[in-house]
Amino acid sequence: MKIGVLALQGAFIEHEAMLRRLGVEVVEVRLPQDLDDVNGVIIPGGESTTIGKLAVRYNLMEPLRELARSGKPLWGTCAGMIFMAKAVEGEGRDQPLLGLMDVRVQRNAFGRQVDSFEANLNIKGVDGDKPFHAIFIRAPLIESVGAGVDVLARVEKDNQDVIVAARQGNLLATSFHPELSYDDRFHRYFLKMAESET
Numbered sequence: 001m002k003i004g005v006l007a008l009q010g011a012f013i014e015h016e017a018m019l020r021r022l023g024v025e026v027v028e029v030r031l032p033q034d035l036d037d038v039n040g041v042i043i044p045g046g047e048s049t050t051i052g053k054l055a056v057r058y059n060l061m062e063p064l065r066e067l068a069r070s071g072k073p074l075w076g077t078c079a080g081m082i083f084m085a086k087a088v089e090g091e092g093r094d095q096p097l098l099g100l101m102d103v104r105v106q107r108n109a110f111g112r113q114v115d116s117f118e119a120n121l122n123i124k125g126v127d128g129d130k131p132f133h134a135i136f137i138r139a140p141l142i143e144s145v146g147a148g149v150d151v152l153a154r155v156e157k158d159n160q161d162v163i164v165a166a167r168q169g170n171l172l173a174t175s176f177h178p179e180l181s182y183d184d185r186f187h188r189y190f191l192k193m194a195e196s197e198t
């Protein structure tokens, strides 16, 4: 099993460490050829406009879309989720997007950096009986999903439950940062997606 981690900007090292702990071979993706023979790709959190602009500059947009079209799993965490979305509310209008996942996201939906928070979530399909401790850092939320998108987790915001994890076939998105919790269940969930594809 070989997983690529987009290593243009953001929290890619933490994803790599988690994958290595799980015995997975990791490739840092900076150029299109780094995607050769990977079984799946993780797009980390960071700053989504920067990730998008660098992906354009390094000619990674089409190869990443092609990889997703071929059925290999792609998982975006936080900024990575924004980058994978079809639509971004408001301030995200001018940023490059892969436009793969049929979701509309809102950036910085929970406030500024100081409003970052942690929450225990029940996540559909992630096994174990204890909730998943999720870390949100200037996180986005998913405002709406298209048909074929399965909602995996929600969190309460202003007395409403908003979507913070979703899956559409081989595409996975989380508003939070599972690579920062000492809990590998989300990574194992993604690896199962990659295994069933290979």
Ligand code: GLN
Pocket (backbone or CB within 6 Å): 044, 045, 046, 047, 048, 049, 077, 078, 079, 080, 082, 107, 108, 137, 138, 139, 140
């Ligand atoms: N606020 C960032 C953005 O909009 C995402 C933050 C993160 O990835 N932790 O791109």
